[in-house]
Amino acid sequence: MNHPFLNIINEKVVIFDGAMGTQLIKRGLKPGECPELWNIEKPDIIETIHKSYIEAGAEVIETNTFGANRIKLSHFGLSDKVGEINFKAVQIAKKAAGGKAFVALSVGPTGVLVEPYGPLSVESAVEVFKDQISSALEAKPDMILIETMSQLSEARAAVIAAKEICDLPVIATMTFEESGKTLMGTDPATALFVLSSAGADVVGINCSLGPDKIAFPLQEMSKYKCIPILVQPNAGMPVLSEGETVYPLSPEEFAKSCLKLSSIGLNAIGGCCGTTPEHIKFLKHSFLKIEPLKVMPFLNTVICSDKKTIILTGKDPVKIIGERINPTGKKALSEELKSGKLSGVIREAALQKNAGADILDVNLGVPEIDETSLMKKVIPALQEAVNIPLAIDSSNPNTLEAGLRVYTGKALVNSVNGSKESLEKVLPIVKKYGAVVIGLTMDESGIPKTAGERLRIARKIIKAAENYGIPKQNVIIDCLCLTAGTQQEQALETINAIKLIKEELGCLTALGVSNISYGLPRRNLLNRAFLSMALSAGLDLPIINPLDNDLLEIIKASDVLTGRDRNASLFITFAKATKDRDSEKQFFLENIIPESSPEKKL
Amino acid sequence: MNHPFLNIINEKVVIFDGAMGTQLIKRGLKPGECPELWNIEKPDIIETIHKSYIEAGAEVIETNTFGANRIKLSHFGLSDKVGEINFKAVQIAKKAAGGKAFVALSVGPTGVLVEPYGPLSVESAVEVFKDQISSALEAKPDMILIETMSQLSEARAAVIAAKEICDLPVIATMTFEESGKTLMGTDPATALFVLSSAGADVVGINCSLGPDKIAFPLQEMSKYKCIPILVQPNAGMPVLSEGETVYPLSPEEFAKSCLKLSSIGLNAIGGCCGTTPEHIKFLKHSFLKIEPLKVMPFLNTVICSDKKTIILTGKDPVKIIGERINPTGKKALSEELKSGKLSGVIREAALQKNAGADILDVNLGVPEIDETSLMKKVIPALQEAVNIPLAIDSSNPNTLEAGLRVYTGKALVNSVNGSKESLEKVLPIVKKYGAVVIGLTMDESGIPKTAGERLRIARKIIKAAENYGIPKQNVIIDCLCLTAGTQQEQALETINAIKLIKEELGCLTALGVSNISYGLPRRNLLNRAFLSMALSAGLDLPIINPLDNDLLEIIKASDVLTGRDRNASLFITFAKATKDRDSEKQFFLENIIPESSPEKKL
Numbered sequence A, B: 001m002n003h004p005f006l007n008i009i010n011e012k013v014v015i016f017d018g019a020m021g022t023q024l025i026k027r028g029l030k031p032g033e034c035p036e037l038w039n040i041e042k043p044d045i046i047e048t049i050h051k052s053y054i055e056a057g058a059e060v061i062e063t064n065t066f067g068a069n070r071i072k073l074s075h076f077g078l079s080d081k082v083g084e085i086n087f088k089a090v091q092i093a094k095k096a097a098g099g100k101a102f103v104a105l106s107v108g109p110t111g112v113l114v115e116p117y118g119p120l121s122v123e124s125a126v127e128v129f130k131d132q133i134s135s136a137l138e139a140k141p142d143m144i145l146i147e148t149m150s151q152l153s154e155a156r157a158a159v160i161a162a163k164e165i166c167d168l169p170v171i172a173t174m175t176f177e178e179s180g181k182t183l184m185g186t187d188p189a190t191a192l193f194v195l196s197s198a199g200a201d202v203v204g205i206n207c208s209l210g211p212d213k214i215a216f217p218l219q220e221m222s223k224y225k226c227i228p229i230l231v232q233p234n235a236g237m238p239v240l241s242e243g244e245t246v247y248p249l250s251p252e253e254f255a256k257s258c259l260k261l262s263s264i265g266l267n268a269i270g271g272c273c274g275t276t277p278e279h280i281k282f283l284k285h286s287f288l289k290i291e292p293l294k295v296m297p298f299l300n301t302v303i304c305s306d307k308k309t310i311i312l313t314g315k316d317p318v319k320i321i322g323e324r325i326n327p328t329g330k331k332a333l334s335e336e337l338k339s340g341k342l343s344g345v346i347r348e349a350a351l352q353k354n355a356g357a358d359i360l361d362v363n364l365g366v367p368e369i370d371e372t373s374l375m376k377k378v379i380p381a382l383q384e385a386v387n388i389p390l391a392i393d394s395s396n397p398n399t400l401e402a403g404l405r406v407y408t409g410k411a412l413v414n415s416v417n418g419s420k421e422s423l424e425k426v427l428p429i430v431k432k433y434g435a436v437v438i439g440l441t442m443d444e445s446g447i448p449k450t451a452g453e454r455l456r457i458a459r460k461i462i463k464a465a466e467n468y469g470i471p472k473q474n475v476i477i478d479c480l481c482l483t484a485g486t487q488q489e490q491a492l493e494t495i496n497a498i499k500l501i502k503e504e505l506g507c508l509t510a511l512g513v514s515n516i517s518y519g520l521p522r523r524n525l526l527n528r529a530f531l532s533m534a535l536s537a538g539l540d541l542p543i544i545n546p547l548d549n550d551l552l553e554i555i556k557a558s559d560v561l562t563g564r565d566r567n568a569s570l571f572i573t574f575a576k577a578t579k580d581r582d583s584e585k586q587f588f589l590e591n592i593i594p595e596s597s598p599e600k601k602l
């Protein structure tokens, strides 16, 4: 996006304004009064506050619309005023700015719990935010500032709403607790990756903590250097003094503390609760010669739930995708899903997570079932039950989109293939939700016979993805295996394809291994051997049954052999922690001296 | 070797003569009389017999020296006549031939058991045959014909004796029983490969059976088409008629039966017991227009004991080298060896063979022990105890040679490396005994760090071997693995080296896997994973502890995945025959529905 604000923010640290709420109270706002109503009733006061911030040096001012959404306004019986309040608020700010400052539409939380944390659906939240933002757009704000969010799902819904109805820059900042996470348990990196994948152009941290305590979450965000960061701290941690909430930092102290944050890396700074035009004046002065964070593309693959981020470098221990949430061949699970019961999938999720799965594949392909509706129900239920990322698995693009829309995270999509139809239907969805997609090396002609042909299809998928604006790191190639029982010569082709594709395309690979043994006896044994082979070829994401402990052990051992588990440190810990069933055997093997001789010679 | 006889035998079927013994009896030789003494006492009769065969059409006549070795002659009190008898015999035959036929020095068995079958050492047998052959050489025979051998060790000792004292063509033929094997249990292919690797220029079958029954062993030899074959059948299977041994086939019948053998493939034919000049006359006539077997180099790797041949194509199920006969770190075994007891190594051999080992590595590196003397004792003892091939393993070239000399078979030598000293000391020995050598990819500078460097050393070893006349198929490359505990980044280099060396050099590979886990916990688990990886890269000969059943299972499974176990037929049989411990587990994994819920959600 080529927008003046987005250009400037990469060249200098942009100064945002300070608090609106505390300024309004100073000017007579009573407890229980609706601050946003003043846009209609006392526009001059709002304009004065904006002007004081601009005079103090603010380059971006925020509209008085923090609570101007339908749900918040309804507490004041003002839900029919959403349109007027937001329109007016932007109008006032634009007038105050007079072209000398950017106007950011402030979008705050609804105050209700959004799924997976509570009853409000993601879709309803999106509608609430669209309602607010669309009214404001007529007055032409310069950007949308989603702020003070403590629920990642709500922040993400607001970003989606903004992106779907306008082309303005979208900023999304969340509040973090002393724990370093949001109230709902989202860590800063996850907030960063999920919000940026949903379309935010700037992310950051506001409110809650003073500048000192913001250092940790800021560090956790800025270390990736992949998106500009806005920080708006409070004027210190609030303290109660004579029954009143007081923010302790003086303008000078505030500016000094903020300056310390600049060495961590940020692109814009302003103030939240307790800050005044005087605070912004000192801030502006302090940041005159500060260089902004230098942003560049982040080239690793990132997959997130709402509470967990997995960064795949291709050099760290492999991550396991659990394959068990799939009703194919599972009668009990199918029946439960048909009757609308989710306990089966939740049980499978918990079992797999406990067994060691890093990501859970979610396939709901039950015949005679509305897979899309089911996916909308299952994804939030799974996200509430387990905190690891999900792979949304369907051959139906509508189901994939439904899942992606309600999924609070940066999902894995399973899958696209090399056929024209699949690429055209799946890739736009992947792009929109910033997901990572598994590309199957098959096309209209089916699964090719050679490693070279698989490489050709992989290249085609990556190229098509890039044409849709999906970077290569968001495509993971699945080289597909057939059963060795009927297509024996193909087993090594799959292994060779993994090596070839990694070498030629430098992308990550996934592979479901269990199909290799279909129709043969001793399936687990064959799966184990095949898995080691695939891992030595460079497989990054085995798709397995994580309850098969032998497979997990093979993965841990292979991570040592492929150098992913550096110095075998995880393996040594694992060996200590698990019952060492091999050590007894090793002793036996080294010391065996049978009493009776096995051949006549003795 | 460029010798007129060896040229002719590849262009036409060469006719040998018939029996000497039955001709002598016809002319008055009494039971209990020494037939070879007639070379001195009645040379004219011998000359007459030779002439009658030449007139009948024989192109090669055999001297009357079948029993003219020191041991056989000692039964007649003639052990001091070895020199005179053999010299005279050749003289008589040369006179009879008059340049119109080749003269072959007949060398028959000593009549005593040679190790590993009995008390006479290989070295003593070699000395007995050298004694006989060297006396004959002064009269300039055209070739040495070692015949009617039923002990492979004795036949091989005679070949070694001949090759060490002359440059004449050496033929070695053995007698086979109705079972298709020699009396001591050697199959025809093993006889073929072991005798040719010891230096025989022609191998074959004589005596014992009539031409019809020779079809099977002949087929088993000629199918490899790698060396010219001589067949000398009896005139049918002997029958007792009125107290006399009678050979039933008339000259015409004999020739007709022999002609049938020609379609199987042979290069020379004559008669043994019961055949007469008349038989040879019909034979000559029958074979006038018969094409000989077309001989060409055999390009697969062959390793043999005295009773078993392993042909390595690189495409069949991998063969396992058992690593347990190695006193390093085995106190009990070391102590036994120091006190001269062989029961320990024999027990280890039997255990490993029973567990599924195909080849046994024999390393006797005990400090403060005469490794060379010990090797000379251990090899025959092991050959008597187990019938699978051995790998003679030592860093001392003298020990290697001592082992090779007494080993009745075509041994594997473990090992040579890329250093100048090792190549110069080990390769001549490997060449002399026709052994297969394991080439370690290390040299004066130690083990290289990259796969590419390992390839360079492998190429150097193969080239050096070829310079010594050792064909590429007799070199197996060991890419060597270091422990992942201290040289983690090297693990994949070993795997990559296997693939690279197989692709670039087209040779077979061996690898000891257990070193990979040295110093780490859960060694067997790491070994299993590493073994699968090496097998997928193409490893042909894993060197393992065959008592580790998990490793054997991984090998069986990998053979399916790499296509070596075609249609998984061995694997399916194995799965049926073994207790299917995975199947219960598989059922559990597919059907698990725990009663109590693992997370609060349920």
Ligand SMILES: [Zn+2]
Pocket (backbone or CB within 6 Å): A206, A207, A208, A234, A272, A273
């Ligand atoms: Zn605040």
Ligand SMILES: [Zn+2]
Pocket (backbone or CB within 6 Å): A019, A148, A206, A207, A271, A272, A273
């Ligand atoms: Zn604020």
Ligand SMILES: [Zn+2]
Pocket (backbone or CB within 6 Å): B206, B207, B208, B234, B272, B273
């Ligand atoms: Zn005979």
